[in-house]
Amino acid sequence: MILKLTQADKILVAVLLAFNLFLFSKVGYSTDQGNWVVIEVDQKEVARLALAENQIVHVTGPLGETEVEVKDGQARIRRSPCNKKLCIKSGFIRYADRISACLPNRVVVRIQSQSHRGIDAILS
Secondary structure, eight states: OOOOOOHHHHHHHHHHHHHHHHHHHHTOOOOOBOOEEEEEETTEEEEEEETTSOEEEEEEETTEEEEEEEETTEEEEEEOOOSSOHHHHTOOBOBTTOEEEETTTTEEEEEEOTTOOOOSOOOO
């Protein structure tokens, strides 16, 4: 089955592409190097670490202890008591406003820069 694009389909695709380019130019897609690693448990900041300093930190969430590693200007969740270990598999984060999270253990690791842009969204 071959689908043929109508003139309206082509216009819609062009408008959507232009809108996406506009959003990226105005809102931006940050590739700024971060300065801090902020670790939160249950939406409360429990640690703020310099991204330039290699270290391992242990934080306790509802399921148990999560290990966060800061190494060579990047951070990751190294160990966590959750079942699927998706937070560990997500790997290192290094740019400002990026996050790695262990949702079952309610631990969020976020990179923050000196020029932090603020909150992107609030989920409740």
